Amino acid sequence: MEKIITGKAYVLGDKIDTDQIIPAEHLVYSLSDPEEKKKYGQYAMSGVPLNEAGLPEGKKPFINGDNWQSEYSIIIGGSNFGCGSSREHAPFAMQVAGVKAVIAETYARIFYRNCVDGGFLIPYESYEKVNNRIRTGDELEVDVKANLVKNLTTGETILLKPLGDVVSIIEAGDLFTYARQSGMLAG
Amino acid sequence: MGMTITEKILAKSAGRDRVTPGESVWLNVDVLMTHDVCGPPTIDIWKREFGPEAKIWDKEKLVIFPDHYIFTANSHANANVNKLRQFAAEYNLPNYYDVGTSRYKGVCHMALAEEGYNVPGTVLFGTDSHTCTSGAFGMFSTGVGNSDAAFILGTGKIWEKVPESMLFTFDGEIPPYLTAKDMILQIIGDITTDGATYRAMEFNGDGVMSLPISERMTLTNMAIEAGGMNGIIEADALTEAYVKARTSKPYEIFKSDPDAKYVAKYRYNLATMEPLVAKPHSPDNRDTVRNVQGTKLTKCYIGSCTGGKLEDFIFAARLLFGQTVKVPTFLVPASTWVDSQLDVETVNGVSLREIFQKAGCIMGESSCAACLGGPSDTFGRAQDQEVIISTTNRNFPGRMGSKKSSVYLASALTVAASALTGVITDPRDVM
Numbered sequence: 001m002e003k004i005i006t007g008k009a010y011v012l013g014d015k016i017d018t019d020q021i022i023p024a025e026h027l028v029y030s031l032s033d034p035e036e037k038k039k040y041g042q043y044a045m046s047g048v049p050l051n052e053a054g055l056p057e058g059k060k061p062f063i064n065g066d067n068w069q070s071e072y073s074i075i076i077g078g079s080n081f082g083c084g085s086s087r088e089h090a091p092f093a094m095q096v097a098g099v100k101a102v103i104a105e106t107y108a109r110i111f112y113r114n115c116v117d118g119g120f121l122i123p124y125e126s127y128e129k130v131n132n133r134i135r136t137g138d139e140l141e142v143d144v145k146a147n148l149v150k151n152l153t154t155g156e157t158i159l160l161k162p163l164g165d166v167v168s169i170i171e172a173g174d175l176f177t178y179a180r181q182s183g184m185l186a187g
Numbered sequence: 188m189g190m191t192i193t194e195k196i197l198a199k200s201a202g203r204d205r206v207t208p209g210e211s212v213w214l215n216v217d218v219l220m221t222h223d224v225c226g227p228p229t230i231d232i233w234k235r236e237f238g239p240e241a242k243i244w245d246k247e248k249l250v251i252f253p254d255h256y257i258f259t260a261n262s263h264a265n266a267n268v269n270k271l272r273q274f275a276a277e278y279n280l281p282n283y284y285d286v287g288t289s290r291y292k293g294v295c296h297m298a299l300a301e302e303g304y305n306v307p308g309t310v311l312f313g314t315d316s317h318t319c320t321s322g323a324f325g326m327f328s329t330g331v332g333n334s335d336a337a338f339i340l341g342t343g344k345i346w347e348k349v350p351e352s353m354l355f356t357f358d359g360e361i362p363p364y365l366t367a368k369d370m371i372l373q374i375i376g377d378i379t380t381d382g383a384t385y386r387a388m389e390f391n392g393d394g395v396m397s398l399p400i401s402e403r404m405t406l407t408n409m410a411i412e413a414g415g416m417n418g419i420i421e422a423d424a425l426t427e428a429y430v431k432a433r434t435s436k437p438y439e440i441f442k443s444d445p446d447a448k449y450v451a452k453y454r455y456n457l458a459t460m461e462p463l464v465a466k467p468h469s470p471d472n473r474d475t476v477r478n479v480q481g482t483k484l485t486k487c488y489i490g491s492c493t494g495g496k497l498e499d500f501i502f503a504a505r506l507l508f509g510q511t512v513k514v515p516t517f518l519v520p521a522s523t524w525v526d527s528q529l530d531v532e533t534v535n536g537v538s539l540r541e542i543f544q545k546a547g548c549i550m551g552e553s554s555c556a557a558c559l560g561g562p563s564d565t566f567g568r569a570q571d572q573e574v575i576i577s578t579t580n581r582n583f584p585g586r587m588g589s590k591k592s593s594v595y596l597a598s599a600l601t602v603a604a605s606a607l608t609g610v611i612t613d614p615r616d617v618m
Binding site: 015017019020023024025027028029030031032036047048049079080083084085086087088089106107108109110113114117118119165174175176179184185 | 211224225227228231232235236255256261263264266267313314315316318330331332333334335338341342344346348380381384385414416469559560561562563581583584585586588590
C-alpha cells in the first residue's frame with residue numbers, strides 16, 4: 001500500500017453507479033487477458049453523463065481518445081458512490097485506468113467491498129461533502145497514514161474518516177493476502 | 188434482547204448463539220451462485236489464488252446460470268459462456284445450466300427459486316447485486332464481487348458485517364391496481380437509494396404475507412436499489428409448499444423475536460397507496476403515475492428478475508386482452524418456466540401468449556436482455572433518445588443501453604396500461 005498518493009482529481013456528483021463507471025456493454029472483455037484488460041481502462045467512467053463528467057464545469061473526459069490510462073488518479077465523489085451492480089469490473093476498470101483512491105461521502109456496500117477485497121483502490125470516506133470543494137484537475141496528496149488529503153492547488157487540507165476494520169485488508173493488499181497472513185488460508 | 192430473522196440466520200451460519208449488528212463474522216456459505224458476466228473472472232481469481240491444484244470447496248453448493256449476455260453475436264460475450272462451459276466440464280459440475288440445452292433456465296434469481304436452491308434459514312451468496320431476491324424465502328442472500336466469490340469458491344467462507352435491520356410493514360389487502368412493484372417503489376422513494384446501505388430490509392404484515400411468492404420476490408429483489416444488504420420475508424406455509432415441491436433439502440424456519448431491535452420501522456396502508464413510477468434516472472426518483480401521466484413513450488418493456496415473472500405477465504394480459512399496443516412493446520419472460528406458462532395460463536379462456544401476440548407485443552427469449560443494456564444486438568435495448576417505461580429494477584443513466592434514453596420504472600400493470608395508449612397511463616383508467 002502506498003502511504004502517500006499524489007495525483008490529479010477527477011470530480012463527480014452523487015450516485016455514481018457501476019453502470020456509469022463501466023457500462024454493461026463492455027463487461028464482455030476478459031479481465032485476465034492483458035490486451036482485453038486495457039479495454040476496461042479505455043471505457044472507465046464512459047457512462048457518466050457528459051455534463052457531469054469532471055465537475056464543476058463538466059464535459060471533461062476521464063480518458064482522452066483511445067488511451068486506456070487517465071491523467072486523473074484520484075476520484076472525488078458524493079454520496080452512494082458505486083451503487084448498483086455487483087460487477088467487480090467497476091473498481092477493476094478504475095484501477096486499470098490508473099485510479100489509486102476514491103474520496104466520497106458514502107459508498108454502496110458491494111462496490112466498497114470489491115475495492116478492498118480485490119485490492120483495487122482505497123475507498124476513503126469524508127466527514128462532509130467534498131465534491132464541491134475540489135475541482136477537476138486540482139493536484140492532491142492523500143496521506144494514508146494520517147487520513148487526510150491536501151489540495152496542493154488551493155492549499156486546503158481535508159480530514160478523512162479512518163479506514164476502520166478493513167485497514168488490515170487494505171494494508172495486506174487484498175483479501176487473499178490478508179487471509180494467508182492471518183493464517184486463515186494455507187501458503 | 189431478541190434477534191431479527193437476519194441475525195438468527197447469520198448466527199447459525201457463523202456457528203454462534205447470537206450475533207450483534209456491526210460486528211464482522213466469518214460465515215459458512217450454503218450456496219454460491221454465479222453467471223456469465225462474473226463467473227469467468229471469479230474462476231480466474233480462484234485459479235490465481237488457490238493454484239493449479241485448486242479445489243472447489245463443495246461442487247454441490249456451486250450453481251452457475253448463463254443469463255446476462257447469451258443471445259448475442261458478440262464474440263467476447265460468447266467466449267465468457269464458453270469459459271463457463273469448459274469449467275463445468277473440467278470439474279464435472281452438477282449444477283451448471285447451459286444455454287442452448289434443455290437445462291437452460293433463464294435469469295439466475297428466478298432459476299435459483301425454481302430449481303430448489305432457495306431454502307429457508309440458509310445463506311446464499313451470488314455475484315449479482317440482485318441475489319437479495321432469494322430473501323423472499325426466509326433466507327439470507329446477498330450479492331458480492333468476483334474476489335469474494337473466488338474466496339468462497341475455495342473456502343466456503345466469507346467475512347461479513349452483521350447488518351442492522353429495518354422493518355417495513357404493509358397492512359391490508361392489496362388493491363387490484365397495485366402490485367409489489369408499487370410497494371417497493373414507495374419504500375425506495377421514502378428512504379432513497381442509500382437508505383438501507385449495509386442493512387437488512389425485512390418485510391412483513393398481512394399485505395406482504397398475502398402476496399404470491401413471485402410478488403414477494405419483487406420486494407426482496409429491489410432491496411439493493413435502496414442499498415440494502417439483503418431483503419427478507421419470513422417463511423410461511425406458502426413458502427414451505429413452494430420449497431417442498433422443488434427440493435427435499437432440510438430447512439429451518441427462523442422468525443424475528445417480538446423484541447428484536449430495528450433501526451427504523453415503516454408502516455404502510457395498502458388501501459391508501461397509488462400506482463407509482465421511478466422517473467429518470469434513479470430508482471428513488473418516485474412519483475405517482477397520475478403526476479406523470481401523458482408522458483409520450485417510444486417503447487414499453489416487461490421483463491427482468493423483478494418484472495418478468497408469471498404474475499407480471501398475468502397482470503399485463505388482463506389489460507392487453509382483446510386490444511393492441513400503440514408503441515413497440517417488448518416482453519421477456521424471466522425464466523424458461525415462465526415462458527412455458529404463457530401457453531398454460533389463461534385470461535378469459537385465452538392463453539397469455541395468444542393475448543400478447545394479438546396485442547402486437549414482441550416476445551424475446553428468457554434472459555436478462557435489455558434490463559442492463561449489454562452488447563449492441565441485445566433484444567429490446569434502448570436506442571438514442573428513447574423514452575421507455577419498464578418493469579426492470581434500475582433506471583440509472585444508460586442502464587438499458589443508450590445514455591440519452593430516459594427510463595421510467597413501473598409495475599407490469601402500469602406498463603401494460605401505457606402500452607395501450609402510448610403515453611404513461613394509470614392502470615385504474617383502463618381496468
